[in-house]
């Protein structure tokens with residue numbers, strides 16, 4: 001839009017207006033040009049990369065690229081071999097740190113699991129399976145440990161029945177050790193200890209409340225309950241075992257029950273329903289129906305914490 005003056009001095013006014021307009025246009029053009037120049041010089045600075053041969057005291061000659069960045073500072077590339085070595089060393093340190101943290105965690109988990117000292121080093125490798133039945137027991141235990149996450153999702157459990165010294169505690173400890181090595185939590189304790197813990201919480205001056213004790217027994221990913229049915233126990237003791245097993249069943253957390261009773265006797269002690277529940281989702285009952293394993297253990301030097309053979313005079 002342009003004003004046009006009409007009147008006696010219109011010619012003069014119009015020409016003055018034209019001058020002002022032209023001056024304005026020139027100013028705008030100059031401003032734009034200045035900006036263009038700034039833009040060009042900046043991009044020239046960034047793309048003005050220079051390459052030169054440089055000697056690394058360790059790796060010898062390499063091509064160093066450099067370019068000026070803002071405010072006259074110069075960016076130079078380092079020796080690629082030095083950079084690679086630096087990164088590898090950093091990765092190694094990080095890897096070692098992760099391994100250290102993992103092994104600390106496993107140590108803590110195994111420490112917290114309460115596995116009896118004698119059975120701490122027991123594994124599937126040092127379980128002596130000679131007969132078919134022993135090999136089957138080993139296979140089931142190994143499978144349970146190797147696929148523990150799957151059993152954790154179904155809440156399936158194991159029951160080990162059989163005479164003392166047949167290797168039930170060995171295999172249960174091997175499973176608990178393996179579970180801890182997988183970064184999962186396990187707790188190993190006898191029925192006697194579990195019931196004592198609950199009963200202690202009933203005292204007025206108790207450190208832990210009953211609920212907290214049950215939480216401790218129900219929350220680990222795996223609970224190994226040893227000596228189930230050693231003493232048939234009072235009704236109160238039975239109720240405590242049911243409370244633990246039921247709590248774990250509801251939370252779908254696997255258990256391993258170890259008992260010296262025959263399967264039929266255990267079924268009477270715990271009830272058919274409890275046994276069935278434990279076998280749900282792929283669990284099983286293994287009968288360790290062979291002679292005592294202990295004479296072999298005594299002479300087996302490869303076994304950690306093997307009992308010392310009695311001295312023959």
Ligand SMILES: [Zn+2]
Pocket residue numbers: 056057058059060079080081082083
């Ligand atoms: Zn270098």
